[in-house]
Amino acid sequence: MSEPRLVLGADTSCATAAERMHAAGVPGAPVVDGEGRFAGTVTRTDLDGLPDDQAAGPLARRVDVSAATVDVEGNLDQALDAMSDRVRWTTVVDGRRRVRGIVAVRDLVRGYRAEVEAEERRVTNVGSHVEVLEARVGMGATVLGRPLGQGVLPSGCLVLAVQRGDAVLPGAASTVLRVGDVVTVLGRPDLLEIASRTVAGNDPSD
DSSP states (O other): OBOOSOOEETTSBHHHHHHHHHHHTOSEEEEEOTTSBEEEEEEHHHHTTOOHHHHTSBGGGGOBTTOOEEETTOOHHHHHHHOOSSOOEEEEEOTTOBEEEEEEHHHHHHHHHHHHHHHHHHHHHHOTTOEEEEEEOOTTOTTBTSBGGGTOSOTTOEEEEEEETTEEEEOOTTOBBOTTOEEEEEEOHHHHHHHHHHHHTTOTTO
16 A cells, blocks of 8 residues: 545536646546545546536545445455556545545556565575566466366466456456466475476567
């Protein structure tokens, strides 16, 4: 979670809100009502190019009141679920619907990586021959189109996360790998060598 660079009031004019988002360099912002409670979100694309009469109107008319949020006590998976394909960030609120922060894709990636590193340390304490591999799925890889639960990687390898573009997916048994996915795998070095070749396929970059 990070501090929001901008929080807009619902009574702000659309034109002023657009100017403030451009000045802050943000793609959108949470909107609060007159009592400071979360009312929804708005994006720059919602406001850019509005006719003058609409641009002069209150932001409340353009707010996405259905925008999902995540509780301040929530976890990474809940934040990921709250994001949409259109908006790659979500608002963090407390029990009184006050805006407490923003979770963006970069925050999720950083959080998942921290979990991976913590898991690596935990497993390393158990066995000194465990390492972490990050490998990109290439064309022709035998793992393509098959759920991880089908044993697509050597037994003894644990898939911790799959990064797909801006999204970070859990290494669940039902996750199906695609070309370009970056897979984070935990296992012994000899097994990770096999996993690396299996994931890379015939990708010329590897």
